[in-house]
Amino acid sequence: MARTKGDHEARRRDVSEAVWRVLSAHGFGGLTMRAVAAELGATTGLLTHYFATKRDLVAYALDLLDRRTAEGRRPYEGEGLAALRAALRDALPLTAEATTSNRIWVSSWDTALADPALGADHAARYATGRDRLTTLVAAAQLHGDLPPGDPADIATAAQSFTLGLTIQALLAPTAFPPSRQTRLLDDYVASLTTG
Amino acid sequence: MARTKGDHEARRRDVSEAVWRVLSAHGFGGLTMRAVAAELGATTGLLTHYFATKRDLVAYALDLLDRRTAEGRRPYEGEGLAALRAALRDALPLTAEATTSNRIWVSSWDTALADPALGADHAARYATGRDRLTTLVAAAQLHGDLPPGDPADIATAAQSFTLGLTIQALLAPTAFPPSRQTRLLDDYVASLTTG
């Protein structure tokens, strides 16, 4: 059975959500054509129309992960140092949704490191994330909240700290409840002010 | 053909190195029975004698990764803050060997997060790593190099920073040459002294 143009765009959204559900349940390691098709209640014949090859599906999933993460970020929160802290806090697995999202990120690294082209795309995504933090750092410096210093280096260090804390929290959830994560983050942000 | 007891222990070392070579080349995602057997110049019938099931092979590989990483660590380097910095520096992908080792670690997370039992073992390994850093932090405090504060929290923050920097360096090697990694680490360690 064919579909109208409106139905087709609705189908595209269905495909996106099916990919997301598979990623949430099994990560990138469990991202298979048949798993997505089954989650969609369809067969692989449908998927071949949207993704000619497996690589296309993986590339789409990588991009979907990036977009879904961006959507989950709150737009603006305070200014100066408060905005930087809010941005870093948004990256931590403090909620159930953020936990699954971060789990998918971790599983994506194995896939990205195996394929140079996909890895380059992934690296570019992290670079834009660092740029976003860099502007927040520069704004905080202008605001007088942070001492002088290369904003890019400070942003990179902050992203490193957040990234590493995320991994440890994912591997040991009981040892890193949200309260401890926020406390560690607040301590780190506080240490930035004393240059 | 059978083997003597001495040959059998040599064979055990051969199996270990075959597993390691497979991990180095393809990560945990490419760790298959046949790949290890082929690397060994043997068939899967040999492996079933050492690993009854795939899970056993994965668990062994996880433990092997931990032991190989521990062997790569230099025993003692300075005291006080210098020892802490040396320990953190050993964790970064500054050399080719450290890079492949860290790449394997990243690929292991996908596997570990998928299996709760394996994930618990992995979390325990990171916990002992944090304990090791905690004692170094406490020693540095006694030495007068670090201001007072919970040594466990400081060690956890330091491990988070190192872990996150490692990931960014693996994804973007050109943006994070060894010189920049060490500079960022030195800046971080320096920030610890001004409590």
Added chain:
DNA sequence: CCATTCACACAACAACTGTTATGACTATTA
């Protein structure tokens, strides 16, 4: 010296993977 046990090769299995070919059905266009 003979029986047992060990260490392995070889082969096959069922399940799963990505990919492709074929055909049917519907919407669009001429």
Added chain:
DNA sequence: TAATAGTCATAACAGTTGTTGTGTGAATGG
């Protein structure tokens, strides 16, 4: 209205995976 193009199901393919069973030859122990 007739022809075309788009949208999907169905089925099959070749390859890879973990696992299992059978057989064989050498070392070991009584």
